[in-house]
Amino acid sequence: MAVEVEIWTDINCPFCYLGKRRFEEALDAFPHRDQVRVVHKSFELDPTLPKDLSAPVTPHIAEKYGISEAQAAANERGLGAQAEAMGLTYQTSGRDFGNSFDMHRLLHFALEQGEQEAMLDALYAANFAAEQALFGDTERLVRVAVDAGFEETAVRAVLDDPNAYADAVRADEAEAARLGARGVPFFVLDRKYGVSGAQPAEVFAQVLEKAWSDHAPELEIVADADACGPDGCALPERN
Template identity: 45%
Template sequence: MDVKVEIWSDVVCPWCAIGKRRFEKALAGFAHRDEVEVSFHSFELDPSAPREREGDLAEHLAGKYGISRDEAADKHRQMTATAAADGWDFHFERARAGNTFDAHRLLHLAAERKVQDAVKERFLRGYLEDGAPIGDPDTLVRLAAEAGLDADEARAVLASDRYADAVRADQRQAQAYGISAVPFFVVDRKYGLAGAQPPEALLQVLETAWTEAHPLQVLTPAGGDADTCADGSCAI
């Protein structure tokens, strides 16, 4: 029986990128890693965002939280340093923010084509490192194709409303779970972990879920219990 890990996240979320990398480190240290099923689920940090937002990210952050542009830029520098420890090379000065609904639709297509992890990785890297306009359909098709999706099929999906219901279903499930921030990890529909947890914490949950799914069966021989030592009953 596989351990099922569902991850709610957005493709413009720096902590989601960091959380993804930390989960990968945890999975690499898990003895049963080949029996873990991982899927990404849709969460929009800003569903009302335009296809491409005007202005740079520091300016938007400053306006949103009522801080100065310099303070916003300093927060970006801190986040960049944190991400570097997990192997990311963030460039917030390049970021071109926008609506992510279409990106999530393509991630559902990618799940069906067995390349969801690669497409998720490419979208995150495209936005956080390369400065790709994440709401632009042509950009999404290019990034998805670089990660293994068929470009024509991806373009056809974006020209239709395919997977829109799947994205909204993910969002309803997030509400049902009480998820209000991402990343959020759900393991075997039993354990929930919020935030970019350290690899050690994620590994512990994987091990707990595995143990519960594979309880030890203690067998009693037909002839009864065999002799054992316990509680000082043996002379040593």
């Protein structure tokens, strides 16, 4: 038996970056860790952004939430402090944002290769931990994927074909809407329990245990005697 965890995320989302680490902390300590299957799903925070957009994060946050740029910068520093406490690198200034659709297509490509975690970690690191801008630059995206161990020709083939994995991304997003997800990260365990946001590791530990306990335990044979099977019946002992 296994617990399936689906996680909707967006590369633009700092709480997805933090939430992934907190979930991993809980998962690493979970006694049945080897029987948990994790799949990452696509969710664009703003699918209307132009494909080639690369713009500074801080002014964008200030405008979006109606706060000053100083307040937005303070928020970024706060996120950086949270990341540092978990051992994550976080660039608190100079980051960009943009359209993440191609990144989600690459995540579906990586899922087919059995290496989705490697792609996601590379994209998060490129956005949150590196000084160089990430969005709106196909060559930068290719380098990130190749450095993560993916074959360059295959990566370019995906990015050069706007239809490659596009339906898979849109299907994930439609699925999130049906499940009632209004933001990310959004965690769904066995299509029965939902967790919204970058919760503490303790919360993830509790819901993992709850999902696991819902599965029927494996049958334990407490007594065994002569019986019949496909090969016949046990012969009685002769005196």
